[in-house]
Amino acid sequence: MLDSYKHKGLRKVLVKQLKEKGIKDEAVLKAIEKIPRHFFVEKYAAEVAYADKALQIDAGQTISQPYTVAYQTELLHIQKGEKVLEIGTGSGYQTSILVELGAKVYTIERQKELFDKTLKFLPTLGYTANFYLGDGSNGIPEEAPFNKILVTAGAPSIPDTLLKQLAIGGILVIPVGDEKVQTMTTVLRVSEKEYEKVEFAQFRFVPLIGDKAW
Secondary structure, rough: OOEEEEEEHHHHHHHHHHHOOOOOOHHHHHHHHHOOOOHHHOOOOOHHHHOOOEOOOOHEEOOOOOHHHHHHHHHHHOOOOOOOEEOOOOOOHHHHHHHHOEEEEEEEEOOHHHHHHHHHHHHHHOOOOOOEEEEHHHHOOOHHHHEEEEHHHHHHOHHHHHHEEEEEEEEEEEEOOOOOEEEEEEEEEOOOEEEEEEEEEOOOOOOOOOOOOO
């Protein structure tokens, strides 16, 4: 796999576009500039791989638009060493962003085809995470609590199972809505029983599937 000057130049252009769209977190922007997105979408030309749009990957899933990845990641306010749960490994691109930011990542994917591929692929890029195959709507209760939880699929509501797996002071980022459009939502766990919810912009994700989802 080749990461050429052309690819690096396209990433610089992409980062400039993300800044213009309002992404401010320098650590997030540096991670996006560093990670070769074209490795995750090999069937596409370089210009397409670095366009700010979602692309089809295996198992009928998508790799999110770079702006969406940056937006969600920025809302998490990742600190080095934090324990982060990612619901929906997909291509592993978002996973690599989280690892690049210094998080200890636990990621779960229900599609075995994607799970098998990403489990083998990410370590070749130098990114280590804890991979799980299963129903993401249930989280990974045996590894809880998590400092941050990121859901990369649209949900009709916020699963209680995930809220319970948040550490006090932890943040959950999840797109909530119907199958056509979702509102990016953050939940801060203030105490054992108290949560604070904030709603942001609207996005469109593939649906979260599982016992606690659609």
